[in-house]
Amino acid sequence: MAAPQLSQAPVRRLLSDRNLRTARLVSGMVLMSFVTMHLMNHALLLISLPAAETMRPWFLLIWRNPLGTVALYGSVSVHFALALLSLYRKRGLIMPMREIFQIVLGFAIPLLIAEHVIGTRVFHTLTGVEDSYRYVLRTLWVASPIGGVRQSVATIVIWVHGCLGLYFWLRYRHWYPRVAPWLLIVAVLVPVLALLGFVEGGRTIASIGATPPPINAPVIAADKQIKEMLIRSVYLGFGGLLAGVFALRALRAYRERRNLIEVRYSDGHVVRVARGYSVLEASRVGGIPHYAVCGGKGRCSTCRIKVSEGLENLPSPNSVEQATLKRLGADPDVRLACQLRPTGNVSVTPLLVPDRNRLLLPGQPVIPGREREVAVLFCDIRNFTGLADHRLPFDIVFLLNRYFAMVGKAVEQAGGRMDKFIGDGAMALFGVDTTNVEACRQALAAAAAIIRDLEQLNDDLAGEISSPLRVAIGIHAGPAIVGAMGYRDVMGVTAVGDTVNIASRLELAAKEFNATVVVSETVVQLSGLDLSTLEICDIDIRGRALPLKVRVVPQGTTLPIAAQKPAADAA
Known part of the structure; x- marks a missing residue:
């Protein structure tokens, strides 16, 4: 009895969810590579028909050699088989619309491209007729315009299906927000240029006129009958496979109703x-x-x-x-x-x-939490309680709004985003949409701007406050969980984790040191800025076994970064 179990174990491992997902991803990437190269070759028709014909042999060199053929048609078979398996394994067909849309597009592809594939690659193998751009464009633009429309629709369907798959795979990678605009440009340009190339190539062929029929016309006619038979077989086979999957689903549901x-x-x-x-x-x-x-x-x-x-x-x-x-x-x-x-x-x-x-208002995006490298800045008014004593509520609100406007402007101009205001304190995030190196530079630039602009604010409020405003700023960088958190209209993107707690602790340390800014050495090193003139010291952080090295900007001095550039930039 043990032998069958041993023989089944490798099969189970081979068909594990992780392996099936990897196979689906790899086969999809192979197919997307083929489609991208194919469409880019079509786009050359915008230059000229000879330009597209010149590049076509290089395309065929990759995909019509034995290895390329196995990779291409193997990927088609694997991807389609896994799609059928996924459809069978879904216990219910109730799912989000985005999943339904991708599935419908995927199963529409074989119906749309079967005639084109058989009429080019297969027909070329049967007859030896070269499926060049002249031959294909004459077929789709002159002889069968309906076929040309179908292939244009197929191009859009295939491309959208592939782009959706890539989006679902990449959307939660930490680097995806940075490259998403460029990927969107590519996703729009490739099919548009290919379709425009098809139109331009078709008009060129139509202006040239028809060519004489091939010499071996009887043989070609016989092979066309084979082609038509293959096309019908593909449609029937595709329909039979889908019907078989749903029949198996129905049989499974019938058996499972008793259990x-x-x-x-x-x-x-x-x-x-x-x-x-x-x-x-x-x-x-x-x-x-x-x-x-x-x-x-x-x-x-x-x-x-x-x-x-x-x-x-x-x-x-x-x-x-x-x-x-x-x-x-x-x-x-x-x-x-x-x-x-x-x-x-x-x-x-x-x-x-x-x-x-119940959580979100209409139109609010759902941004799931993910770990990112960010820089966090905390800024707080020192001795604000003493400033607020014996003042009217309107005056306190006016004073805070002027201060918050100054801090918010400095943060936004540096490239960060305001996270929240707590009492007379503020928290800002840097690096949500950029690298951690750039985030650290932005945070330091924001701190320098706050110190500079605070002097102007004190001049403006000289007649309103008894003593100048002073701030304490703490900056730290590291991993944090970033995502949309909150409830209804107070839902917003924020960060939580040790990095945020340490930045808050550094803001308190600035008050203890009677300093303007306390910034961790991690931020200084990542930024690449020369802050060696600042005092360096160690402070204890609750929950950390070792002290944290920090740089301290004393009261009355500025952060020396305005006139210098990072070493990498200077080079």
Whole structure:
């Protein structure tokens, strides 16, 4: 009995969720590379027909050699087979519209391109007729304009489907916001230039006129019959595969109706589903809002739940879920709803907000938390309580608004964003949309601007306050969790973590040192600025085993960065 289990183990590992996801990604990247090169070759038709024909042999050199052919058609087969498998494995077809849109586009592609593929690559193999741009453009623009329209639609469908896949894969990478505008430009230009090239090439061919028929016309006619038969076979085969998947789904649903389990939610909802459904699929079947930012692929932890009853009915986490839970340091009773498929009744509590409609106002974006390298600046008015004593509320509000306007302007001009105002203090973030090196430079530039502008503010308020305003600024950089946090109209992008706590502690240290700015040595080194003239000292930070090295800007002095450039820039 042990032998069959041993033989099945490698198969299970080979077909693990992680391996299937990798295969889908790799095959998709191969196909996207082919499509991109193909469309860029089409775009050369805007220059001239000979220009496109000149580059075509290089394209064929890559994709029509034995290795390229195996890679291309192997990727087509793998990607399509995994799409069918994914459709079969989905226990319910209730899903976000973006997923439905991508699936519909994906399954529309074979129907749109079958005739084109068979009419070029396959027909070339059968007859030896060169499927050059002249041949294809004459077919699609002159002989069969409807076919040309279909291929134009196919171009858009294929490109959008591929771009959506890349977007869902890349959108939560920490560097994605920086490159997203450039990727969008490419995503728009490539298909537009290709379609414009097709139009220009078609008009050129139409102006040249028809060419005489090939010499071996009877052979060509026979091969055309084979081509038509292949096209019909592809359509029938595609329809048969889809019908087979839905038939298997129906058979599975029929068998599973006799074996239902209950998923009980902490708010009192109970959903009965067949054994094999994930908790996330149960939530969708029951119409229960459930946060799943990555679309239920196990790439995030926003769908995680706490299992309060039925722990004995939980299968072991798969490799994808295990990796995410390990990174979270989650307790044994915490699982990912998208990956957990209970074998019996369970009671669960979603750990993240299950109802986004009650959290967000219309039009507010959902920005999931992710770890980023940021610089954090805290700025606080020193001895503000003494300044506020015996003043009218209007005067206090006026004074704070002038101060906050000065700080906000300095932060925004430096490239940062104001995070929050707390009493007479302010917190600013740098690096949400840029590198940590640039973030540190921006934070130091903002601090220098605050010190400079504070002198002008004190001059403006000389008749309103008994003593000049003084500030204490703390700056630190490091990893923090950045995301949209809050409730309804007070929802905003903010950061939490040790980096924020340390920056706040440095602002308090500035008051203790009677200094204007205390900045960690980490920020100084990352910025590349020469601040060697500033005093360096060590301070103890609660929760840190070793003291933190900081630079101190005394009261009455400025941050010496305005006239200098980073070493890298100067070079």
